Amino acid sequence: MKPSDEGYAGKKILVLGLARSGVAVARLLHRLGAEVTVNDRKPRREAPEAEALEKAGIQVVLGGHPEDLIHREWDLLVKNPGIPYQVPLIREAETLGIPVVTEVEIAWQLTEAPMIGITGSNGKTTTTSLVGRMLDRGKIPARVAGNIGMALSEVAPGMGEEEWLVSELSSFQLKGTLQFRPRIGALLNLFPAHLDYHGSMKDYLDSKKKLFVNQQPGDIALLNKDSGVCRELAREMKGEVWWFSRQEEVERGVMVKEGWVTARLPVGEEFPLLPASQVRLPGVHMENALAASAISLAAGCPADALREELRSFTGVEHRLEFVATIDGVQYYNDSKATNGKAATSAMESFTEPIILIAGGLDRGVDFRELVPVFQKRLKGIVTYGEAGDVLLKRAKEAGVPLRERAEEITEAVARASRLAAAGDVVLLSPACASWDLYTSFEERGSMFKQAVHNL
Numbered sequence: 001m002k003p004s005d006e007g008y009a010g011k012k013i014l015v016l017g018l019a020r021s022g023v024a025v026a027r028l029l030h031r032l033g034a035e036v037t038v039n040d041r042k043p044r045r046e047a048p049e050a051e052a053l054e055k056a057g058i059q060v061v062l063g064g065h066p067e068d069l070i071h072r073e074w075d076l077l078v079k080n081p082g083i084p085y086q087v088p089l090i091r092e093a094e095t096l097g098i099p100v101v102t103e104v105e106i107a108w109q110l111t112e113a114p115m116i117g118i119t120g121s122n123g124k125t126t127t128t129s130l131v132g133r134m135l136d137r138g139k140i141p142a143r144v145a146g147n148i149g150m151a152l153s154e155v156a157p158g159m160g161e162e163e164w165l166v167s168e169l170s171s172f173q174l175k176g177t178l179q180f181r182p183r184i185g186a187l188l189n190l191f192p193a194h195l196d197y198h199g200s201m202k203d204y205l206d207s208k209k210k211l212f213v214n215q216q217p218g219d220i221a222l223l224n225k226d227s228g229v230c231r232e233l234a235r236e237m238k239g240e241v242w243w244f245s246r247q248e249e250v251e252r253g254v255m256v257k258e259g260w261v262t263a264r265l266p267v268g269e270e271f272p273l274l275p276a277s278q279v280r281l282p283g284v285h286m287e288n289a290l291a292a293s294a295i296s297l298a299a300g301c302p303a304d305a306l307r308e309e310l311r312s313f314t315g316v317e318h319r320l321e322f323v324a325t326i327d328g329v330q331y332y333n334d335s336k337a338t339n340g341k342a343a344t345s346a347m348e349s350f351t352e353p354i355i356l357i358a359g360g361l362d363r364g365v366d367f368r369e370l371v372p373v374f375q376k377r378l379k380g381i382v383t384y385g386e387a388g389d390v391l392l393k394r395a396k397e398a399g400v401p402l403r404e405r406a407e408e409i410t411e412a413v414a415r416a417s418r419l420a421a422a423g424d425v426v427l428l429s430p431a432c433a434s435w436d437l438y439t440s441f442e443e444r445g446s447m448f449k450q451a452v453h454n455l
Helices: 020-031 049-055 088-095 103-109 124-137 152-158 171-175 201-209 228-236 283-298 303-312 340-347 368-377 388-397 409-419 441-453
Strands: 012-016 035-040 059-062 076-079 115-119 142-146 164-168 184-187 220-224 240-245 253-257 260-264 270-275 321-326 329-333 354-359 378-384 402-405 425-428
Touching: 012 020, 020 035, 020 049, 020 076, 020 103, 020 152, 049 059, 076 088, 103 152, 103 171, 115 124, 115 283, 124 142, 124 164, 124 283, 124 303, 142 152, 152 164, 171 201, 184 283, 201 228, 220 228, 220 283, 240 283, 253 283, 260 283, 270 303, 283 303, 321 441, 329 441, 340 354, 340 368, 354 368, 354 388, 354 409, 368 378, 368 388, 378 388, 378 409, 388 402, 402 409, 409 425, 409 441, 425 441
Parallel strands: 012 035, 012 076, 035 059, 115 164, 115 184, 142 164, 184 220, 220 240, 240 253, 329 425, 354 378, 354 425, 378 402
Antiparallel strands: 253 260, 260 270, 321 329
């Protein structure tokens, strides 16, 4: 049973983190009558949101975490997803029995809209965006929120049961859920990632599984049949299991069959959607197209809307985004590839010789898994940032003939353009987070695009 709006009146709630979602959930809980305090390590000069929150009657504590911040009087702690659970104040809250959640839990509790939750190590943004476009084209009422667009708690409370709330969800967000139950939950894939945050692959997997733990018969769990992890998880599902697959036939869901994207529904109906060759998404992103199609069909979207969108959708910004062709060289921005698996998927999407630009935050990853794809796909590599040296070392082991080191993205683009010849692809697919030099993968991708246009 979801709490009513009145369930938060008079509650003492601590919101940790003054990012977009933190500001949104603080305002929402305050409107519902809670006594809200927001805490952030940022100094006041870096927190322009603080003044407006204080004027609304929300207490804001900045510049660090006071020693007496965590105490038994808190009824709830809502934390920014990026704050690790290992930090002392989170551990102290859990020791005191204070529930610790992320904004996802609050948004779900306070909306009448059925939710679609999409997670995975790679492909979340592309799939979520495509689902939103398919539902819109099919005239199915829906809103996309969360990591894409507005915060969930900004839009969820005003939505009705006739609308779908489509959300991209990270393991960080899901770990902080308790009763969260999406009507449709989709796990696209699972590879080792964010282990510095989770501490172990088990915790990472357990966090992803929270998408499904509260589902009941009548809900839908969509899984990747080409993934061994997903096939194992299917045994634990309480909801109806749907599949997507590039390689195998599925009992219900969407697959590639005899060169066609084909749907098979639970009632036994099977029908082709379109030739796989007509799907505009490049390379391995065919999986995202299949997953989005299955989700949209499960949400009641007409097949014609799926066909039209699959023929027109070319992807999202910073995810295998075509930038320009200059002197016969194609430039692609895949800044959102923040791990080795995502970078591998990008490289395997091309048959042309690749000059790869890679690097970024050093998380202690050795990148040995990249050596085989470097051997098969790369003509050259330009590395940059903290992890640049180890990536250059792996490229040397792989026998990549052209190898250079740069300090940052603009220099890397210039060097890559000199290494490339007509018919080549210059691909930014960093395999690393951006935070050593840039505030986000978006900033990094925008710098790459600007550098390309300045060639």
